[in-house]
Amino acid sequence: MSNRGLEGKTALITGASRGLGKAIALALAQAGARLILVARDFELLTQTADAARALGSQASVFQTDVTDETQIQDMQREIAGEFGRIQILINNAGMNIRKPATEFTLPEWRQVIDTNMTSAFLICRSFVPLMKGQGFGRILNLTSIMSHIALPGRTAYCASKAGLLGFTRALALELAPEKITVNGISPGPFATEINTPVMQNPELNQQFVSRIPLGRWGQVEEVGQLAVYLCSEAAGFITGTDLLMDGGWTAQ
Numbered sequence: 076m077s078n079r080g081l082e083g084k085t086a087l088i089t090g091a092s093r094g095l096g097k098a099i100a101l102a103l104a105q106a107g108a109r110l111i112l113v114a115r116d117f118e119l120l121t122q123t124a125d126a127a128r129a130l131g132s133q134a135s136v137f138q139t140d141v142t143d144e145t146q147i148q149d150m151q152r153e154i155a156g157e158f159g160r161i162q163i164l165i166n167n168a169g170m171n172i173r174k175p176a177t178e179f180t181l182p183e184w185r186q187v188i189d190t191n192m193t194s195a196f197l198i199c200r201s202f203v204p205l206m207k208g209q210g211f212g213r214i215l216n217l218t219s220i221m222s223h224i225a226l227p228g229r230t231a232y233c234a235s236k237a238g239l240l241g242f243t244r245a246l247a248l249e250l251a252p253e254k255i256t257v258n259g260i261s262p263g264p265f266a267t268e269i270n271t272p273v274m275q276n277p278e279l280n281q282q283f284v285s286r287i288p289l290g291r292w293g294q295v296e297e298v299g300q301l302a303v304y305l306c307s308e309a310a311g312f313i314t315g316t317d318l319l320m321d322g323g324w325t326a327q
């Protein structure tokens with residue numbers, strides 16, 4: 076694959092203001108893709124866009140809450156007008172609330188499910204029509220090792236990520252005739268804001284690292300490189316599956 080293998084492709088990435096979404100955006104920029112960056116924090120999104128432009132990519136910013144159907148529809152109209160078509164869609168926005176199931180309020184439960192799973196449905200419903208008819212397309216959903224295994228205190232997160240994996244598989248079958256592939260990337264522990272509660276607690280941090288056979292946290296750039304590969308022409312026979320990048324955690 077050439078360094079600029081995604082030249083000519085337009086990629087929409089949710090949760091591009093920080094963490095894995097930002098790293099994926101910058102890896103795609105490096106590979107030549109034009110970026111549509113989506114999240115709620117305009118300031119941070121602008122920083123991602125500036126970094127992408129410094130890598131030679133065009134980047135546009137959309138301040139959108141991915142749990143809000145109306146905001147997504149408004150964004151879709153604007154993007155359809157400005158870009159016409161897109162080729163790559165990355166549902167990365169996510170969040171976590173860690174507590175026992177019996178302590179969850181219904182709004183908290185719904186916030187996790189809406190952010191991690193329903194958002195992918197809303198975004199795909201709006202943007203798949205802009206992807207069809209090109210004989211090429213790539214959708215990546217940021218699933219998790221929690222799509223496959225579980226930890227206590229993660230009921231909402233595990234439910235949302237297992238659901239997202241099911242959504243990924245079914246959508247892959249629906250879109251295969253269009254040659255649009257749909258896959259999950261399941262990260263293990265990566266040192267981003269979502270894991271601050273673990274990283275800031277030395278005991279928990281040590282417990283986490285001791286469960287990772289490779290003995291370290293993942294680096295966000297590693298997910299970026301996997302995303303570039305899955306979005307490339309070379310990955311055209313991979314669909315309806317989920318790539319674990321977890322330092323060996325789930326092999327145990």
Ligand SMILES: NC(=O)c1ccc[n+]([C@@H]2O[C@H](COP(=O)([O-])OP(=O)(O)OC[C@H]3O[C@@H](n4cnc5c(N)ncnc54)[C@H](OP(=O)(O)O)[C@@H]3O)[C@@H](O)[C@H]2O)c1
Nearest residue numbers: 090092094095114115116140141168169219265267268269
């Ligand atoms: N880090 C890990 O170890 C790990 C492991 C497995 C899976 N994952 C998954 O990977 C994805 C990225 O995680 P991360 O570690 O990069 O998390 P992060 O650093 O907390 O970033 C989360 C991103 O999601 C965006 N977001 C959250 N709620 C949103 C909403 N309602 N509307 C629009 N954007 C929203 C945030 O942007 P704004 O706040 O600006 O809106 C931010 O850009 C998530 O789906 C996460 O579940 C992460």
